Amino acid sequence: MADRVTVIGWDGSPLTDAARSALSAATLVAGAAHHLALPEAPARAERIRLGSVALAARRIAAHRGTAVVLADGDPGFFGVVRTLRAPEFGLEVEVVPAVSSVAAAFARAGMPWDDAQIVVAHPRTLRRAVNVCRAHPKVAVLTSPGVGPAELGLLLDGVHRTFVICEELGTDRERVTVVTSDKAADHTWRDPNVVISIGGSASGDHGWISGRDPGPVRGWALPDPEYGPGLHEGESGRLRGAQLARLGPRVGDLVWDIGSGSGAFATEAARFGAAVIAVDRDADACARTTAAARRHGVQLQTVHGTAPHILENLPEPDVVRIGGGGAAVVSAVADRRPERIVTHAGTRDEAERIGRDLAEHEYRVECALLQSVELDTRDWTERERTITFLLCGRR
DSSP, X not given: OOSEEEEEEESSSOOOHHHHHHHHTOSEEEEOHHHHTSTTSOTTSEEEEOSOHHHHHHHHHHOOSEEEEEEESXXXXXXXXXXHTSTTTOOOEEEEOOOOHHHHHHHHHTOOOTTOEEEEOSTTTHHHHHHHHHHOSEEEEEOBTTBSHHHHHHHTTTOOOEEEEEESTTSTTOEEEEXXXXXXXXXXXXXXXXXXXXXXOOOSOOSSSSSSOOOSOOOSSOOGGXXXXXXXXXXXXXXXXXXXXXXXXXXXXXXXXXXXXXXXXXXHHHHTTXXXXXXXXXXXXXXXXXXXXXXXXXXXXXXXXXXXXXXXXXXOOSEEEEOSOHHHHHHHXXXXXXXXXXXXXXXXHHHHHHHHHHHHTTOEEEEEEEEXXXXXXXXXXXXXXXXXXXXXXXX
């Protein structure tokens, strides 16, 4: 095992005395091509060009001597330190940090970033990174080769965002470009780059917690009056609470709300940090959904059209709530294979039809009969009684 491993962050600034000292004593240096070309890198040292950090970590673990790993920005922030410290390699490291690429990008843009979401986009996480951009007004995306501004812009189809794209930060080829997300695919971008996605409006005051503010409203499945008069039976707070609990919308998810009505469910799913597409055939319902989201300070997309046909061109969902449309909509949604589907039925016959359809699509089906009785606490008399079948399909 290496006698000593030092990880040095590099942001284009002159190396610190600590970094120079570590490099001068190194018998092995690992880094990207532009790191290995630094004049401070000793010519006598063994060199590893970083591709797979895990492979480099194995070679460092087997090395007898003093190792230095060079990395862009702050190596402890979505960087190589996590991999090097993994138990399988057994490496203890000293870190000489630099300004992170995210901090540098926001500095170039002249913007604060304590309220930003920060995500990493590579082939396995691109969808989730895009969903965060859909759901939040300020997001920094650390891209990877082949998964960059163009791919982000293409998958944000239907959602307007402004991109601040910072290429090759800290080098003499550094470039900062501002484009709308729909134009990002029209250009060729150099790696490495950071994309700042801006759009929509932030909720409430910020300044006490980084990232996403929890917001001013406490609780979920809020009382029906929060969403105005005229809620449909399938939008009641108690049913909504049960649906939210079974779907579990979370940051990085894309939620479809089909038959959004007043927007109560769509808004609450967005309050959990998920990206939401709310679909309704009624233009007034789409307008109410947009207004509800605006009142609660969340981002969502509304689509006016009739399911199941309108669903064909929507991006793949993670979880879906079906507020109406019957068996044809349930079948069309199940064909898209989301992780979970929730819906409700007014009669047992309807519930059985939906349950059979979900089972035929290889979903594990749960059905519960929910009865809710609202009482007037002045004299404890019954004010309203509702009965509905709640169905949940789990892939």
